[in-house]
Amino acid sequence: MDPHDAVGPAGSRVTIPVTEDLVRGALELERTPHGIRPHRLPAWARAQCADGQLLLAESQPSGVRLVLRTRATMIELETLRTTIAYRGAPPRPDGVYDLLVDGELAGRGSVTGGNVLLVDMLSGDRELRPGPSGTVRFTGLPDRVKDVEIWLPHNEITELVALRADAQAEPVPPGTRRVWVHHGSSISHGSNAASPTTTWPALTAALGGVELVNLGLSGSALLDPFTARTIRDTPADLLSLKLGINVVNSDLMRLRAFGPAVHGFLDTIRDGHPTTPLLVVSPVLCPIHEDTPGPGAPEFDAATGTVRFRATGDPRESGKLTLRVIRDELSRIVAERAASDENLYHLDGLRLYGEAELPLPDRLHPDAATHRRIGERFAGLVFGEGGPFAGPPCPIRPQ
Structure with missing residues (x-):
């Protein structure tokens, strides 16, 4: 649907399906019970090495971003994150979402909740503690058709649960950049x-x-x-x-x-x-x-x-x-x-x-x-x- 079209009633939200053509920087999208998990190594590669460090690293979406064209002034992304905590150490800072409008930084935010992977750095033992999804919301965006990028945290496993906005969106066609x-x-x-x-x-x-x-x-x-x-x-x-x-x-x-x-x-x-x-x-x-x-x-x-x-x-x-x-x-x-x-x-x-x-x-x-x-x-x-x-x-x- 053209992003000029079909804005809902004032204050309403539309859900935008997260499809492959909205995601850049990932090599594979895995459907999970919660949503979509981006991967930076394909399943066949992950199957060849069960090393926990590798599997953790490749599922942290460094460089992965959602790219869409829309006139929305509000966009929110619901995700289920998995953070890393080290036993005995202070909590690590929350992962950050960067939102760019036409290439310029227009907002930053984080989500709360999520799973926690507790790691003992001395023994290597790991314990997964489940938690709820959270939502990062960006408001006050320019009321015009624009290209929006939402860069996912580079240091948190991120499952994409839902993408919502106050206007429809469409994929951005591939450009000429190398x-x-x-x-x-x-x-x-x-x-x-x-x-x-x-x-x-x-x-x-x-x-x-x-x-x-x-x-x-x-x-x-x-x-x-x-x-x-x-x-x-x-x-x-x-x-x-x-x-x-x-x-x-x-x-x-x-x-x-x-x-x-x-x-x-x-x-x-x-x-x-x-x-x-x-x-x-x-x-x-x-x-x-x-x-x-x-x-x-x-x-x-x-x-x-x-x-x-x-x-x-x-x-x-x-x-x-x-x-x-x-x-x-x-x-x-x-x-x-x-x-x-x-x-x-x-x-x-x-x-x-x-x-x-x-x-x-x-x-x-x-x-x-x-x-x-x-x-x-x-x-x-x-x-x-x-x-x-x-x-x-x-x-x-x-x-």
Whole structure:
């Protein structure tokens, strides 16, 4: 239905069906007893790995947004969220919904209630405590036909229960903007960012004028073959991979396995995207793992209610991976492959966040200000003039 048409009586609401053509940034929509749950990995990929961290990360909808054209002045979204709580720690901040009107930030909000996944960081035990759905409401929107985006919280599993407004809506036709598929770790996922449009990939996408598909998977950028096949099968004009930190802090593999795993990951992606610009990004600075291998371990300070991380590996063990080793290996691999792949590029992560920067509050993840810094630098180096993803400028400004 045309959004100019059929507004109900004053103060009335219409329910807008949440269909696939309203959702961007998700690779699959699962129908649940409550509504629709967006996923960033398809079911066949999830079936190949029962790791709880991976399944949690991919179901947190970083970069996923509802996009609709409407003249509504009020829009509300009912959702059932699942939040994470750590035993003994203070409550984490509520996830944030960002609403954009014609590309400009026009509102922010959160929902209450929802399920709580209680995690014991020392034992790894988990307990799910169910709760009710909640509603985020945006009012006072311009009384004209406009494009509206509702970005879902990047750090809360979100089931879409109902979308309501005071006017009808329709999908926004696909535009001409290029699609950027990015894969990385918790920093790419958005850990400690202030909101879903201020994760560094979302900021970069706005500056670069591209449509984002964010496959940043907290704790799970581990060169898994199913992730490579997912990227292979996802339509994209631009591809980037930020690799290394999770391989180190999970102590997943030794140097002997890392190189072939990177080659295999790239080979699989190239099977589906043989000439697509592909950027490999090495890790940003993380002092605890620069010269000390993993595994990483959390340390909970009950007095302050904070969690910080430390590296526990022994650098004297043969083949152990540190971030310095990873950066050298990625640089070597890309240089060798680029001799026969003119669309393959490398970016040293220290150019995004390096020495003499703002400290990492928990020794592992950047804060909101650093997300902005990384996003702006990535946009300048990669999407700017002379960068591997350089293209037409974008009229949409980051929030």
